[in-house]
Amino acid sequence: MTVPPPPPPPPAPKGNGPLLVGLIGGFLALCLLGVCGVAVVGVVATKNGRKGSPRVVAGSTYSPPEAVPATTPAPPPPPPAPARIGQCIGVDTGGNFLGIGNCNGTSGTYQVVSVDYDQRACADPGAPYITVTGYRLCLEHHLVRFFCYKFPKEEGWVVHAPKCKAKGTVHVIDIVPGASNSAGCTRDRKWNRWYRFTHPTVVYCVMQY
Known part of the structure; x- marks a missing residue:
């Protein structure tokens, strides 16, 4: 009676070495193509159990906008001057302004020598002056013969x-x-x-x- 030969031994299990080598090689190839960061982000997202956009962990460059400095509104323009240099004006006995006259003797007894909204001193400290609508009018007498x-x-x-x-x-x-x-x-x-x-x-x- 012939004895049958024993069955062949089962094939040896294949190792994971070639698979790991292939993964590492693929990862290096992705890095050379500039997309390894995407793969890492995907790994982080998967590890965190999140779907959709990955969570921003660090490296933020956000800064709040600079505060706009407050501006001071421009002061309102001064009112029109009541008279111009060279014009003659009338006043009453108290020195109150009666309006612009003329210099021919029929009206106006003082001639305007300066008009200053800052109300600084007259060039001649002893000169007569009046203040009208915020302006200082420095004056001198202007009288005419035969009036x-x-x-x-x-x-x-x-x-x-x-x-x-x-x-x-x-x-x-x-x-x-x-x-x-x-x-x-x-x-x-x-x-x-x-x-x-x-x-x-x-x-x-x-x-x-």
Whole structure:
């Protein structure tokens, strides 16, 4: 009786070495193509058990926007000046502004020499001035021959006489700039009094009524 040969031994199990080598080689190939980061993110996402977009772990470059500095609103423009340099104005006996007149003697007894919204001192510290709508108007006397005015008794403002030759009015006969007395007054016309003003210095030779 013939004995059958024993069955062949089972095939030896294949090792995981070639598989690991293949995975490592594939991973290195992905890194060379610049996509290994995507694979790592996918691994992290899978490890964390999340689906969809991976969680941002670190490396944020976010910074809050810079605060816009507060700006101070521009101041409102100044109101229009009540008069211009060179114009003649009228005032009352208290120095209150009566408006722009003219320089020919019919209205306006002071001429404007400066207009300053900052109300700084006049170039001539002793010059008369008034303040109107925030402006300082520095002035000088502007009287005209043969017109009538009312002079202050001491300090005060020269104003137009409402009626010439009325009591207390003066009729200007001559004007002598820079004089200190009546020596320069005219001898061709009659006058009975003289007045000297400063800022600027001038002598008025007048007929006083």
